[in-house]
Amino acid sequence: MSGGEPTIPHSIADWVQGYESDARLRGFRCPACGLVTATWGIACPRCGHRGFDEHPLSGRGKVVAYTILAVPGDEFLNEAPYAYVIVELDGGGRLTGWMPGVKTEADVRVGERVRFAPSYRPGVQFAKEAEGASQG
Numbered sequence: 001m002s003g004g005e006p007t008i009p010h011s012i013a014d015w016v017q018g019y020e021s022d023a024r025l026r027g028f029r030c031p032a033c034g035l036v037t038a039t040w041g042i043a044c045p046r047c048g049h050r051g052f053d054e055h056p057l058s059g060r061g062k063v064v065a066y067t068i069l070a071v072p073g074d075e076f077l078n079e080a081p082y083a084y085v086i087v088e089l090d091g092g093g094r095l096t097g098w099m100p101g102v103k104t105e106a107d108v109r110v111g112e113r114v115r116f117a118p119s120y121r122p123g124v125q126f127a128k129e130a131e132g133a134s135q136g
Helices: 012-022 074-079
Strands: 025-029 053-057 060-069 082-089 094-099 113-116 126-128
Touching: 060 094, 094 126
Parallel strands: none
Antiparallel strands: 025 053, 060 082, 060 113, 082 094, 113 126
C-alpha cells in the first residue's frame, strides 16, 4: 500500500457529465486484484489496495434489482412511472439508472438484458437490449 492519499482526477459531477456528453460509462479497476467497480473508493473492498485506475465499463448488462417509481423528483415528472434499476455490467461493476417506458412490473424482470442508452436526460438511462437492436 502507498503511504499517500489517492488523488481524485475530477469531481463526481464531471464524471457523470461524461456519461451524458461522451456516451460512455467509466469506472475503476483495482491494479492489485483486478476488481472492476463503478464506484470510486479509497481502498479496494476486495483486497484493501489503495487507489484505483480508471477503467471503461461495458454498456451492456443485466437487471439485478428494480423498483417502479410512480412519484419521482421534479426532473422526471413527465416520465413517471418508470423503473429505477440496478444493472450488473458485463465485465464487472454495477450501476444504478432508470428505464423510461417501464410502467409496471410486467414491463421489466430481474435477469433481463439491458444496454446503456445515452440521452439528453439526466442520469444513466438504460433500455432493453432488444429495443433498437436492428437500428444503426
